[in-house]
Amino acid sequence: MTQRLVVIGNGMAGARTVEEILARNGDFTVTMFGDEPYGNYNRIMLSNLLAGVETEEGIFLNDLAWYSENGITLNAGVKVERIDAKKKLVHDSNGVATPYDKLIIATGSYSWTPPMKNVHNPKRGYHQGVFAFRTLDDTRGMIRYARDHERAVVIGGGLLGLEAARGLQNHVSQVTLLHAMGHLMERQLDPKAGQMLQASVEGKLGIKVITNAMTTEILGKDRVTGVKLADGTVIECDVVVIAAGIRPNTEMVANSGLPVERGIVVDDQMRVQGEQDIYSVGECAQHRGNLYGLVAPLWDQAKVLADHITGRNPDAAYHGSKLSTKLKVAGIDVASMGLIAPETDDDEVVVYNEPKKGVYKQLIIRDDVLVGAVLVGDNSKAASLIQAFDRGTALPEERAGLIFDIGGPAGEVSPAEMADDAQVCNCNGVSKGAICGAVSSGCKTVSGVMDKTRAGKGCGTCKPLVQRIVEWANGGAVEEDPAASWYVPGVPMPKPELMAAIRQYELKSVSAVFDKLVPGGQHDAKSKMGLASLLKMMWADQYEDERDARFINDRVHGNIQKDGTFSVVPQMKGGVTTPAELKRIAEVAEKYRVPMVKLTGGQRIDLLGVPKEQLPAMWADLDMPSGYAYAKSFRTVKTCVGSDFCRFGVGDSTALGIAIEERYQGLEGPGKMKLAVTGCPRNCAEAYVKDLGVVAIDGGKWEIYVGGAAGAHIRKGDLLTTVDSAEEVIKLTGRFLQYYRENANWLERTYAFVPRIGIDRIREIVVEDSDGIAEALDAAVEEAVQAYKDPWKERAEPVTPGQFRTSLPLTVLPQVPVRA
Amino acid sequence: MTITTASSTPTVLGPVADIPLGEGRTYAVDGDMIAVFRLRDGSLRAVSAVCPHKGGPLADGQIDNSIVVCPLHLFAWDLATGCSQSGQAPIDVYPVREDDGQILLGE
Ligand SMILES: Cc1cc2nc3c(=O)[nH]c(=O)nc-3n(C[C@H](O)[C@H](O)[C@H](O)COP(=O)(O)OP(=O)(O)OC[C@H]3O[C@@H](n4cnc5c(N)ncnc54)[C@H](O)[C@@H]3O)c2cc1C
Ligand code: SF4
Ligand code: SF4
Ligand code: FES
Numbered sequence: 001m002t003q004r005l006v007v008i009g010n011g012m013a014g015a016r017t018v019e020e021i022l023a024r025n026g027d028f029t030v031t032m033f034g035d036e037p038y039g040n041y042n043r044i045m046l047s048n049l050l051a052g053v054e055t056e057e058g059i060f061l062n063d064l065a066w067y068s069e070n071g072i073t074l075n076a077g078v079k080v081e082r083i084d085a086k087k088k089l090v091h092d093s094n095g096v097a098t099p100y101d102k103l104i105i106a107t108g109s110y111s112w113t114p115p116m117k118n119v120h121n122p123k124r125g126y127h128q129g130v131f132a133f134r135t136l137d138d139t140r141g142m143i144r145y146a147r148d149h150e151r152a153v154v155i156g157g158g159l160l161g162l163e164a165a166r167g168l169q170n171h172v173s174q175v176t177l178l179h180a181m182g183h184l185m186e187r188q189l190d191p192k193a194g195q196m197l198q199a200s201v202e203g204k205l206g207i208k209v210i211t212n213a214m215t216t217e218i219l220g221k222d223r224v225t226g227v228k229l230a231d232g233t234v235i236e237c238d239v240v241v242i243a244a245g246i247r248p249n250t251e252m253v254a255n256s257g258l259p260v261e262r263g264i265v266v267d268d269q270m271r272v273q274g275e276q277d278i279y280s281v282g283e284c285a286q287h288r289g290n291l292y293g294l295v296a297p298l299w300d301q302a303k304v305l306a307d308h309i310t311g312r313n314p315d316a317a318y319h320g321s322k323l324s325t326k327l328k329v330a331g332i333d334v335a336s337m338g339l340i341a342p343e344t345d346d347d348e349v350v351v352y353n354e355p356k357k358g359v360y361k362q363l364i365i366r367d368d369v370l371v372g373a374v375l376v377g378d379n380s381k382a383a384s385l386i387q388a389f390d391r392g393t394a395l396p397e398e399r400a401g402l403i404f405d406i407g408g409p410a411g412e413v414s415p416a417e418m419a420d421d422a423q424v425c426n427c428n429g430v431s432k433g434a435i436c437g438a439v440s441s442g443c444k445t446v447s448g449v450m451d452k453t454r455a456g457k458g459c460g461t462c463k464p465l466v467q468r469i470v471e472w473a474n475g476g477a478v479e480e481d482p483a484a485s486w487y488v489p490g491v492p493m494p495k496p497e498l499m500a501a502i503r504q505y506e507l508k509s510v511s512a513v514f515d516k517l518v519p520g521g522q523h524d525a526k527s528k529m530g531l532a533s534l535l536k537m538m539w540a541d542q543y544e545d546e547r548d549a550r551f552i553n554d555r556v557h558g559n560i561q562k563d564g565t566f567s568v569v570p571q572m573k574g575g576v577t578t579p580a581e582l583k584r585i586a587e588v589a590e591k592y593r594v595p596m597v598k599l600t601g602g603q604r605i606d607l608l609g610v611p612k613e614q615l616p617a618m619w620a621d622l623d624m625p626s627g628y629a630y631a632k633s634f635r636t637v638k639t640c641v642g643s644d645f646c647r648f649g650v651g652d653s654t655a656l657g658i659a660i661e662e663r664y665q666g667l668e669g670p671g672k673m674k675l676a677v678t679g680c681p682r683n684c685a686e687a688y689v690k691d692l693g694v695v696a697i698d699g700g701k702w703e704i705y706v707g708g709a710a711g712a713h714i715r716k717g718d719l720l721t722t723v724d725s726a727e728e729v730i731k732l733t734g735r736f737l738q739y740y741r742e743n744a745n746w747l748e749r750t751y752a753f754v755p756r757i758g759i760d761r762i763r764e765i766v767v768e769d770s771d772g773i774a775e776a777l778d779a780a781v782e783e784a785v786q787a788y789k790d791p792w793k794e795r796a797e798p799v800t801p802g803q804f805r806t807s808l809p810l811t812v813l814p815q816v817p818v819r820a
Numbered sequence: 821m822t823i824t825t826a827s828s829t830p831t832v833l834g835p836v837a838d839i840p841l842g843e844g845r846t847y848a849v850d851g852d853m854i855a856v857f858r859l860r861d862g863s864l865r866a867v868s869a870v871c872p873h874k875g876g877p878l879a880d881g882q883i884d885n886s887i888v889v890c891p892l893h894l895f896a897w898d899l900a901t902g903c904s905q906s907g908q909a910p911i912d913v914y915p916v917r918e919d920d921g922q923i924l925l926g927e
Contacts, residue, residue, distance in 0.1 A: 523884035548842025807877035
């Protein structure tokens with residue numbers, strides 16, 4: 001008989017348990033309650049969301065469609081307020097009572113706030129500018145607020161605090177981490193390792209760390225202005241993030257009369273003590289006295305519960321989890337398992353310490369068995385140590401081999417040695433067996449297996465291991481996911497090799513590349529545009545332009561719109577125009593009955609809805625150069641008023657913007673390049689969120705930011721350098737753009753490129769010329785500048801027959817509304 | 821796949837040289853709009869000019885020797901069979917050939 005299953009908590013454990021039950025074809029009608037108004041998302045990935053390396057869509061595990069497809073009733077945004085175990089009902093915040101036959105409680109934890117004066121605001125909950133770091137809403141609020149502020153304090157030096165501090169660096173310029181204990185991550189690391197980590201965090205990341213820092217008070221009346229420590233120190237700041245620990249969400253359960261100690265007390269079947277039909281999993285559950293705050297144990301619990309409740313294996317039992325963590329804390333490798341200090345005199349301690357490199361390793365061995373290990377700065381041995389720790393196998397005599405690769409290849413565990421049920425992906429609970437299963441059912445590429453099993457789709461640290469297992473399961477045949485590393489899908493080479501081959505054979509046209517470099521000479525429509533851009537960059541005026549290699553936008557020098565018409569955006573350097581130009585634009589717009597005249601986000605005038613065949617005549621009437629609003633190229637330089645007129649301006653941003661645009665107009669690249677120059681840090685031209693943004697600061701200096709974005713991605717640019725003159729800005733702009741042009745992947749915007757290479761490395765190359773290529777970059781960009789021709793000049797002599805002939809079908813297209 | 825014949829006798833659309841290598845142009849034939857492409861290997865293909873997805877102008881799309889990619893949302897269709905490579909409706913395919921430098925549409 002179909003039973004009614006109710007699940008309280010739609011977080012990682014609740015949803016995972018339901019997935020496991022569905023996978024076992026459990027005969028239930030499922031109703032879920034979650035007080036967050038969303039489907040189910042990967043809470044772990046909030047760190048990545050904060051750091052700007054993941055989008056909101058990217059962190060959802062199950063969207064709303066999943067629930068309906070599986071016949072699950074989801075009450076999102078509804079809180080359960082009481083459980084009536086006698087009548088088998090749950091009462092929710094809407095006043096509805098829902099009956100159940102079986103109940104699962106997976107309410108997780110909340111973020112704990114240590115006692116501090118002034119942390120709460122009677123009206124708002126937290127004081128304005130103070131955030132917890134637990135939910136999607138917390139993260140959104142934090143990003144929104146931090147964006148407009150400069151200095152952040154994070155309270156809590158555990159894993160979460162470190163992640164928060166690292167993520168906040170993406171939004172503010174100054175981050176201080178306060179930790180009440182003597183060293184960072186004191187639960188996972190011994191003091192020496194904690195200090196090593198601190199040195200790395202401070203030195204490599206520029207996060208200031210203060211230990212033994214008890215925060216006693218939040219300062220500020222309407223919003224945060226600082227925090228005060230027990231010793232009286234005041235740290236000024238405008239954002240505070242509290243990551244001081246978590247407490248299980250058990251109040252409602254305790255109030256309903258169920259057994260709660262530190263967490264909800266469960267037995268080995270995850271059944272709440274003394275209850276026949278109520279279960280609990282996840283962070284809220286207390287099993288054999290232990291609470292777990294990581295996801296790996298939750299997956300084990302979910303499996304046991306599902307086996308038991310569906311009758312698949314009524315005796316399935318959870319015996320607790322041995323905790324090990326292997327992660328990148330703020331970019332630094334850290335692994336920890338078991339004990340962090342010896343407990344008996346007989347415990348053997350093996351330590352290796354190399355402070356200069358930030359490498360530290362400690363093993364604790366009891367009776368030849370690994371009972372604890374801490375690694376900082378080098379995780380190459382983590383997987384084999386975790387395995388030894390989990391299994392409790394006897395260790396080899398040669399202890400050094402445990403922490404170093406002595407001879408032999410520098411490998412980790414070999415897949416052959418791993419047990420079938422060894423968990424490879426700890427985020428998604430995928431075993432070696434599951435990966436091998438996917439391979440044997442036909443998935444031969446790493447990305448295919450990842451899609452199918454979700455292995456490696458959490459924090460991603462296990463990807464190399466997943467790759468090795470796929471290779472091994474495939475009989476050692478490396479079926480690399482071909483296209484993954486290629487520059488374009490149709491030519492089997494990554495960018496550097498492709499460029500080398502193009503140079504070697506002097507391939508100057510797109511079809512020459514296909515003919516020479518693709519086995520069988522197969523042409524590929526989807527690769528043409530990327531190749532055209534690359535060749536143009538490499539050969540400048542020697543490039544053999546084949547028009548069919550261009551996207552339609554670049555064939556007719558306008559942006560194609562949803563109804564097949566185009567938009568015309570004349571150049572307007574730095575956003576500056578004249579009455580005469582405005583008149584001309586207005587007259588052209590009237591003459592051609594342009595349906596919409598609009599200012600673009602880049603301070604240009606856009607004439608929208610122009611039929612292709614009218615483009616040449618309009619360009620002639622306008623008699624202005626192309627404004628490049630359509631190409632993967634240098635687009636515009638947005639400017640603010642600057643020192644000419646603005647009361648605050650300290651630099652002539654308008655003149656500099658015009659000069660930059662004049663020089664680099666039309667420069668093509670792997671993605672579009674939007675720039676801005678602003679006359680003071682008030683940033684009216686939004687230079688902090690541009691591919692390259694320039695900010696005038698006092699003393700005649702200019703700051704250059706790179707890698708910013710305010711589109712589908714939002715990212716504050718990284719400070720490349722500060723220079724003394726406009727000439728230096730222009731020069732470094734060209735050098736940076738050229739470095740980007742040569743090294744970015746096709747369609748990789750600077751907001752992805754800059755973090756991938758790392759701002760420090762880019763600074764070394766572009767500013768300090770550590771690689772000795774600055775001169776070459778300058779020369780290459782100069783050559784590109786010299787090859788510039790205004791494409792709108794093609795109006796007089798079309799390059800191909802019928803270049804501007806309409807392709808519009810006679811059928812009625814989706815009409816874009818015309819505004820009066 | 822649908823093969824439709826525009827008319828029983830072939831229609832002359834104009835000189836092949838009107839279509840640059842690797843590009844397409846649209847022709848109106850008996851009230852239908854037909855996109856004719858000249859592949860880089862020199863052969864011709866003719867398909868319906870209207871993208872079945874959202875009406876995009878297929879002749880503005882990029883091609884290789886087998887597919888056309890619609891310029892609006894980048895879905896792709898096989899130029900020989902009209903089949904979509906991305907789960908969309910197929911496009912109509914018309915017989916087309918070159919005769920004495922002219923494009924002939926129809927059997
Ligand atoms: C930023 C961040 C980074 C992390 N990184 C890692 C990591 O790298 N590795 C790792 O292993 N773990 C990590 N964790 C921990 C991991 O996310 C948790 O262990 C896991 O989410 C716990 O799952 P859960 O289902 O028990 O609780 P949750 O995921 O918190 O789900 C509980 C849900 O129940 C809801 N709920 C509570 N009470 C009620 C009620 N009365 N009615 C209805 N709904 C209710 C809550 O709102 C919540 O949505 C991280 C956590 C955070 C916050
Ligand atoms: S950024 Fe500064 S100089 Fe430019 S307009 Fe704004 S306030 Fe004036
Ligand atoms: S926001 Fe959307 S609609 Fe607006 S210009 Fe960008 S892509 Fe087009
Ligand atoms: S209209 Fe052709 S792909 Fe959308």
